[in-house]
Amino acid sequence: KVAKEYGSTNYKVFKGHDGAIRSVAFVPGKSQFYTSGEDGRVLKWDMERGEKNLQVVYSGSGIAEVLSVSPDAGWLACGMDNAVIKMIPVKNPSDIQYELKGHTGKIKSLVFSYDGKTLYSAAVDGKLLKWDLTARTCGEIGTGNVKITSIDISSGDSYLAGLSDDGRALIWNPSENRETMRIETPGRSIKSVRFRPGENILAVGYDNGLVEFWDVKQRIRIDELYAHESEINNIRFNRILAQMATSSSDGSLKIWDMTDLKALPLEFRDNDDLVVSVEFSPDGQLIVTGTTGVGTNLMGRPTDASLLAENLCGLLSRNFTRDEWDNYVGRDIPYEKTCDEKEFGIKVKVLR
Template sequence: MSKIQVIKSHTLTGHNDCIYALAEGSDPRFFYTGAGDGMVVEWDLDNPKDGKLIAKLPNSVYSLAVDKQRNYLVIGHNFEGIHLIDLQENKELWSIRLTDQAIFDIQVLGDEVFVGTGDGVLIVVDIPSKSIKKHIKLSSKSIRVMDIALGKRHLAIGLSDHSIKILDLANEYQPIANLTGHANSVFALRYSPDEKILVSGARDAHLKFWSVDPYALSEDIVAHMYAINYLSFKEDGSMLVTCSMDKSIKVWDTEERKLLKVIDKARNAGHGTSINKVVWSSYTQEVISVSDDRSISIWNIEPQHT
């Protein structure tokens, strides 16, 4: 098996509070961060040092999503709803009040925005008509994370009631599966690029691999010391990264489900506090991480064949 070499290529600063949200742009050269300071910033991987302020909101931003079709940025604003920013024009198009609850995750597919709320409601917003299309009550506990399998048109939803619910977007949001097994809130959830597996991570520090056709647990790993906050696949699906409240990032071999590398403060001058989000850039193939320490790190992760 190949070894992994990790080099930190950049540390970016500018936020004045914990960074909670991270999203890759429709042009993956750009990425977006949102923080407890209410600032949403655009960063350019070709010139990463200087961020550009996109929006300044009065409350924390926990979630961002990019509408790649229209080049819009959807901002989840706590206690208010969502704001739509036209990234081409760099201006707000509209906002809609949805909930007085925290918005922990947003996904966009076609004309629809899926908003997961702190009181367990999935709100479907229609972009062209700027209106609420549907409320789906899934739980009394928070929706924490979502992911879409584009080919299958499945929406996977991780909740604070410890479950993962799968809805069929091609069939009126009908439930397909209810996956149980985590002992605490599910914070991390991603389909592999080939959509053959779904990987989840939770506050229980476990990483679970689920086969998708049909949905069933195939592997359970005690992956971190504390909560797994997020995960992201490399574009080719060969590896994935997890980030944790234990201040580490871990690189995993997807097929063998083995740990390849630990990135932390002691070994790699990593983050000093909880790491909240990671994205494996499809532009540079580097890993971007954001933390409670208010900084953004960009990691070059190269297999060293032995």
């Protein structure tokens, strides 16, 4: 609360969109990221400079429902609400752009292959398309009349996962356009799918707050976690640290330690509305979230509690008293000073 109210090196609020955020996408290997909103704009940000270095990449009547940046950081793909995919050069957005047309409904999900030569797209029309970005042509991946609305790809392009509109997960071998398995549980609906980087492990989030982990090569479930009290709407993995982020319709964002899923997560409940987009920064130090709110709808937070506390001593005037420590930390934990007195930024003069 202190970091949000007074500011912190590692706690940032980005103000630029009017209305809800639709999507967040980082430029690989950099501290820059893109956002799209219901205001019809696509903005480019710098984590260090915030709105001081804000750049309007697109502004129009259409809304970019989803964003994705190519692995070589060359292209920004914008999935629009008019069924078109806009391809915008990252280095110079004013350079020649082009459009990919093949869907008949708003685009809901985009993912580049790891070699950057292919783009996969899913839309409300239920079609799953595979785009050859050199020829700028597409082919449809067979889904067996199942409508796919969200997709992700595993490291090395080995497997493609799709989420159906009726709550099932389908897995394909993308090089052969061949379905290899399905994940479905009677009475429960899958709401989110995401591959763990560097592995063939798929995280599957359900409508009851459960997250399952599947080895899609062996076709077996290997673990599970009750992460929230209600629907899981986002799952993301930290590529640097062993962390998983989950957001839910219960309004919370949680960061889990993948080496110990029984450990309590770092939890944020200060979101101004439903979290609809979550992305870790390439260096793994921050996580950016976009919400459906209109106030502080775009925030960057540290991925570790120690980073969250960094610089806060300069905003405080004293340490906890022993009574405060017992109330807020716990009697079973030995008392210690949280800040060196030399670090306090607010000096209090005692009147006698």
